[in-house]
Amino acid sequence: MKCQLAEHMIMPFINGTLEDDKKAEFLKHILNCSSCYDEFQIYYTLQKMDEEPDGSYDMKRILERAIQDELKLIYRKRLCFILQKVVFFLAEICIVLVVIFGLDSCSK
């Protein structure tokens, strides 16, 4: 991902409107690009200050926590998706076996 694209994703990410695939790409980029990370940190801090003007902040820690939470969420969603595929696959095998052996036992 290029920096220009990552910069365009900062606000959608903060507003929670970025799709999961793009979110994963975005996080991967900012974790490996210090200039985009700095830019993201500025916008994120401004957004938090806007939400809670009187709050006290350890922005570095809050930001790291937010990134880790997002990564965990993306990982969990992917894991659920894979498990769902496995369950559907096993269910299909069961149906096929029931059809084959069910029909086989009927013909005896």
Ligand SMILES: [Zn+2]
């Ligand atoms: Zn960058």
